Amino acid sequence: MKKLLIFLTLLTFSDNKYISNENMKKIKIYNEKKVEIKNKEVKKVEEVYEILKIQNIPENEILKLDGSFGVKIRKVGDKYILSGEKKNISKLKHIIYSIDKIKKQIIIKMNVIDTSISFFDRFGLNLKLEENKNDGLVAKFLENKLSLSNLLNLGGAKLGLDIEALKQSGDMYIKSFPSIMVLDNSEGEMRITDELSFKVSEKKVQTSEAGLIFKIKPRIVTKGYKEFVELEIYSEISSFKSEKVRSKNILNTKVLLKDKTSTFISGVGRESKSINISNPSIPIFSTLFRKKSKNKEKRNIYVEVEVEILNE
Numbered sequence: 001m002k003k004l005l006i007f008l009t010l011l012t013f014s015d016n017k018y019i020s021n022e023n024m025k026k027i028k029i030y031n032e033k034k035v036e037i038k039n040k041e042v043k044k045v046e047e048v049y050e051i052l053k054i055q056n057i058p059e060n061e062i063l064k065l066d067g068s069f070g071v072k073i074r075k076v077g078d079k080y081i082l083s084g085e086k087k088n089i090s091k092l093k094h095i096i097y098s099i100d101k102i103k104k105q106i107i108i109k110m111n112v113i114d115t116s117i118s119f120f121d122r123f124g125l126n127l128k129l130e131e132n133k134n135d136g137l138v139a140k141f142l143e144n145k146l147s148l149s150n151l152l153n154l155g156g157a158k159l160g161l162d163i164e165a166l167k168q169s170g171d172m173y174i175k176s177f178p179s180i181m182v183l184d185n186s187e188g189e190m191r192i193t194d195e196l197s198f199k200v201s202e203k204k205v206q207t208s209e210a211g212l213i214f215k216i217k218p219r220i221v222t223k224g225y226k227e228f229v230e231l232e233i234y235s236e237i238s239s240f241k242s243e244k245v246r247s248k249n250i251l252n253t254k255v256l257l258k259d260k261t262s263t264f265i266s267g268v269g270r271e272s273k274s275i276n277i278s279n280p281s282i283p284i285f286s287t288l289f290r291k292k293s294k295n296k297e298k299r300n301i302y303v304e305v306e307v308e309i310l311n312e
Contacts, residue, residue, distance in 0.1 A: 049083040111304040210238040262306040
C-alpha cells in the first residue's frame, strides 16, 4: 500500500510538472509577441513633408538626391516637395542649401591672330622670346599670364617687331573680340560674320554666313585651394570661296585653364584670295576680313582664349 501511494505521488508530480512547462512556453511566446508588437509601434515614425524652392541647381541634379536618407523628392511647378522623417529631411536640406549658391561669373576674351605663313619662324619670335625671358611682359607671357596679342601690342618693340608696320604690310592682323561675361556652367557665344545673298531661282534668294563663331561653356573647377576654368569650346572659322561655295573649319575641344591665364585653342592654315580696297576693315577672311593684295596667299590663323573668374 505504501509503495502504491509513493508511485501515485510521483505520477501526479510528473504530470503537474509537464503542464507547468507547457504553460510557461505559452506565456513566453505571448510575451515575445507582445514585445515584438511594441517594438513595431516604436519604429513606426510619422512621415512629414516640406516644400523647397531651389534657385541655382538644375532640376536633374536635385532629382539625383531622391531617396537620400530615405527622403523622397518630387517636383511640382518650380518647387520641390520633400517627404520623409523630419530629422532626415533636415539633413538633406542642409546639403541642398550648401550647394544651392549663386553662380560665379567668368569673363572670357577671344583673340584671333592672322599671320602670313611661317610668321613666327621668319621673324625669329621664339628666339627673341628666349632672349628676353627676364623682361616683365615676356615673363608673364611665358607663364601664361599675358596673352600673345597683348604681348605683341604692348611689348612688340622689345621683341624687335614693328606691329603697326606688320599690320599695314599684311604680315599680321590681330582681332580682339569684346569680352563676354558668362555664368558658371552656362553657354556664351561670340560671333563676327558676313552674309552673302545669291539667287537660287528667279523668286528665291538664299543667304549664307561666313566668319568667326565661338560657342563657349565654362565650368569652374576647384582643385585644392586653386580655381581653374574648364572650357568646352565650339569654334567655326569659315570664308566664301565663291558665291555658292564656302570653306569651313570646325573645332570642338575642351581645355583647362588657371584663373587669369590664356592659351591657344587652335591654329588653322588657309589660302585666301585678297580683295583690293582702299580702307580695309578687319582683315582675316574674304568679305569680312579684307586685304589690299589681290594675290592668293597662304596664312595661319591662331585662336587664343583668356579667362578670369569674378569673385564678387
